[in-house]
Amino acid sequence: MKVVAFNGSPNKEGNTWHALKMVTMELEKEGIETEIVQVGHKIIRGCVACYQCVKNKNERCVLPGDEVNELIHKMKQADGIILGSPVHYAAIGGTMKSFLDRAFFVTSVNDGMLHHKVGAAVVAVRRSGGVTTFDQLNNFLNYAELLIPTTNYWNVIHGRTPGEVSQDAEGAQIMRVLGKNMAWLMKLVEHGRGTILPPEREAKIFTNFIR
Numbered sequence: 571m572k573v574v575a576f577n578g579s580p581n582k583e584g585n586t587w588h589a590l591k592m593v594t595m596e597l598e599k600e601g602i603e604t605e606i607v608q609v610g611h612k613i614i615r616g617c618v619a620c621y622q623c624v625k626n627k628n629e630r631c632v633l634p635g636d637e638v639n640e641l642i643h644k645m646k647q648a649d650g651i652i653l654g655s656p657v658h659y660a661a662i663g664g665t666m667k668s669f670l671d672r673a674f675f676v677t678s679v680n681d682g683m684l685h686h687k688v689g690a691a692v693v694a695v696r697r698s699g700g701v702t703t704f705d706q707l708n709n710f711l712n713y714a715e716l717l718i719p720t721t722n723y724w725n726v727i728h729g730r731t732p733g734e735v736s737q738d739a740e741g742a743q744i745m746r747v748l749g750k751n752m753a754w755l756m757k758l759v760e761h762g763r764g765t766i767l768p769p770e771r772e773a774k775i776f777t778n779f780i781r
Contacts, residue, residue: 573650578666585694596749660699689716700726721748
């Protein structure tokens with residue numbers, strides 16, 4: 571089994587990376603392969619609502635010039651996904667948001683490519699805005715019908731300078747417990763595959779409130 575974690579920080583080994591490492595270390599202890607991919611330093615434009623991915627259904631975004639399609643492929647191949655972001659104005663970092671908007675739209679219109687994978691979100695923040703950013707990341711996981719493991723508090727860790735999050739004892743415990751619970755949930759899914767049938771997928775219903 572493999573987990574791919576996306577680092578939405580522009581800093582390669584800043585506090586978001588350290589938070590992801592805390593989680594992935596626990597996964598690796600359980601024999602799960604991990605990879606951390608940095609996204610936050612890349613040049614990624616936002617979704618332009620062209621709907622060509624809906625028309626083509628080829629698991630690709632048509633916008634050229636960046637690595638979004640390669641990253642979508644990594645998500646497809648993985649058994650688990652972790653979304654990590656710093657906090658920019660109480661929200662997801664801009665580049666990470668552009669990536670998630672495009673990637674998750676492509677996966678959702680291509681037969682739910684991430685359906686029933688295991689997914690989690692983590693946030694690194696200096697002071698405040700961590701919970702709102704955590705909620706925003708969870709919206710992507712929830713819409714794609716990923717299975718979300720829990721921990722003993724919200725998945726937010728605090729620090730300013732790179733590595734300072736290691737001094738947040740409660741935050742570090744949150745990340746460790748998340749990693750352990752994620753590994754456990756992934757093993758449950760793996761051992762149940764072929765034995766316990768998943769619920770039949772329903773076609774998405776869209777209701778417009780202004781007619």
